[in-house]
Amino acid sequence: MSSSPSRRGSPPHHTGDPAVRVQDLSVIFSHGPGGPVEALKDVSFSLDEGQTCALIGPSGCGKTTLLYTLAGLIKPSSGRVMIKGEPVRPKRRDTALILQDYGLLPWKTVWKNVSLGLEIRRVPREEQQQKVEEVLGSLGLLAMRDRFPGQLSGGQRQRVAIARALTLDPDLLLMDEPFSSLDALTREELQESLVELWQVKRPTLVVVTHSIEEAVFLGQKIIIMSGGPGRVLYELDNPGVGSRGYRRTAEYHRLTTTIRDLLVENRLKSTSHRAQHHPWESIG
Amino acid sequence: MWNKVLLYLTAILLLLLGWWALALVLDSNALPTPPTTFEAFWVAIGGPLKVHLAASLTRVVVSIILAVLLAVPTGLVLGRVKWLDWLAGPLIFLTYPVPKIVFLPVFMAIFGLGNLSKVLLVGLIVFYQMLVTTWDAARAISPQLIYSVTSLGAREWDLYRHVLFPAVLPKIFTALRIGLGTAIAVLFIAENYATNRGLGFYLLETWSRGAYDEMYAGIIAMGLMGWGLYQVLGWLERKACPWMAD
Numbered sequence: 001m002s003s004s005p006s007r008r009g010s011p012p013h014h015t016g017d018p019a020v021r022v023q024d025l026s027v028i029f030s031h032g033p034g035g036p037v038e039a040l041k042d043v044s045f046s047l048d049e050g051q052t053c054a055l056i057g058p059s060g061c062g063k064t065t066l067l068y069t070l071a072g073l074i075k076p077s078s079g080r081v082m083i084k085g086e087p088v089r090p091k092r093r094d095t096a097l098i099l100q101d102y103g104l105l106p107w108k109t110v111w112k113n114v115s116l117g118l119e120i121r122r123v124p125r126e127e128q129q130q131k132v133e134e135v136l137g138s139l140g141l142l143a144m145r146d147r148f149p150g151q152l153s154g155g156q157r158q159r160v161a162i163a164r165a166l167t168l169d170p171d172l173l174l175m176d177e178p179f180s181s182l183d184a185l186t187r188e189e190l191q192e193s194l195v196e197l198w199q200v201k202r203p204t205l206v207v208v209t210h211s212i213e214e215a216v217f218l219g220q221k222i223i224i225m226s227g228g229p230g231r232v233l234y235e236l237d238n239p240g241v242g243s244r245g246y247r248r249t250a251e252y253h254r255l256t257t258t259i260r261d262l263l264v265e266n267r268l269k270s271t272s273h274r275a276q277h278h279p280w281e282s283i284g
Numbered sequence: 285m286w287n288k289v290l291l292y293l294t295a296i297l298l299l300l301l302g303w304w305a306l307a308l309v310l311d312s313n314a315l316p317t318p319p320t321t322f323e324a325f326w327v328a329i330g331g332p333l334k335v336h337l338a339a340s341l342t343r344v345v346v347s348i349i350l351a352v353l354l355a356v357p358t359g360l361v362l363g364r365v366k367w368l369d370w371l372a373g374p375l376i377f378l379t380y381p382v383p384k385i386v387f388l389p390v391f392m393a394i395f396g397l398g399n400l401s402k403v404l405l406v407g408l409i410v411f412y413q414m415l416v417t418t419w420d421a422a423r424a425i426s427p428q429l430i431y432s433v434t435s436l437g438a439r440e441w442d443l444y445r446h447v448l449f450p451a452v453l454p455k456i457f458t459a460l461r462i463g464l465g466t467a468i469a470v471l472f473i474a475e476n477y478a479t480n481r482g483l484g485f486y487l488l489e490t491w492s493r494g495a496y497d498e499m500y501a502g503i504i505a506m507g508l509m510g511w512g513l514y515q516v517l518g519w520l521e522r523k524a525c526p527w528m529a530d
Contacts, residue, residue, distance in 0.1 A: 103432025
């Protein structure tokens, strides 16, 4: 494994700070259609370095807002978000964000899309070349290097988006419903590649999802949220993530059932005093 | 490929036959037959017509280049910077519907009777079309795309270079196609005044002499100019927007 230029002393000197610490985070959008909208309220949790986390909850629970806040794209209205002991800031070099629609540029070939992060960071051409080739190879995308995103399948596009994030050797990888528009088999295949990649590089991984199965397959910590305003309902530990054939174990099935029950129960509770649909989910 | 060529040839043949038939039926000086016209075109293009064609072509091309160079960056910035968009919005949309051709006398009074006033007038009209197109296209770029590239560490300039400009490029070409037709039409009118160069002048001059076959030679030259510029645009677009290919 070649060492990366963009990574500045990550794992060796362990600071003791958690990879992500969110404390009493609230986010209020002042430009909601009916006045200010409270998207997140008093959200707190923390993640260890190299841990994976799934954020799950109904539409409008603010999970995408939370992800954007972790990426530094949305400012906390109150509370704190610390990444490795430092307050979150936009353009933190070691954070990578993959959005729902993959965020690929239609006018750039696979190669150019994947090298974009390195190009923007003014990494020397030769290093770019090497890194992109390595990452494309590891994701089985080298043959597609000259295609445009419009000429790829959904699964391939998602791989390209992952490849682009990986070129930056992130220590924090944020994904917003990464596999939601893929067919069932492609989705499982990509979830498995993601776990494999994670096992090699061990970034801290946060995945927003509305799929219970995906949350259980990917999240060592599963955070269940509820909406109006977005809060953390439960935090579940799921140590089996990454073990062989996890999808077929009893533990996996037990957890999916537990989460389903919790979500249903919460829905019944919340519909009784929340009839209104909340519009801010359109942000993500 | 060959199918397309064949289609074009058939279309040309049909047009020529229709024209010929009409010329025979009307039997008027004002509509000479194709052979007469083409002969006149050959003669004229070897003589003064090429000077007029060159003058018009230069004016159109210079106007369009000027308009694009000014409109595209302006449109991108307006589409990206909220408060500028907010300020400039009413200004542009109030003046956009005013037919700019009415400023021809004003332009001639201010910028003189020469090339400058004509180029500026045509340029202004194309500028508006390009500006509005670029602006709308820049505003329509998905915020997700901007977020994604920002999260890669992009600065403002990187966004313009990697996201905004390429995103609006295909729209720019569409606007150019439409703008080109307008530009040639406006130029024709502008060249009717205070010049002795250009296809507009040539057409009017031959018409006033009743030299219909020469006038038609001018019309052909104008048609060829438009067709040629379209071809150039198409070629440029294929080069610049390879991802748009089907």
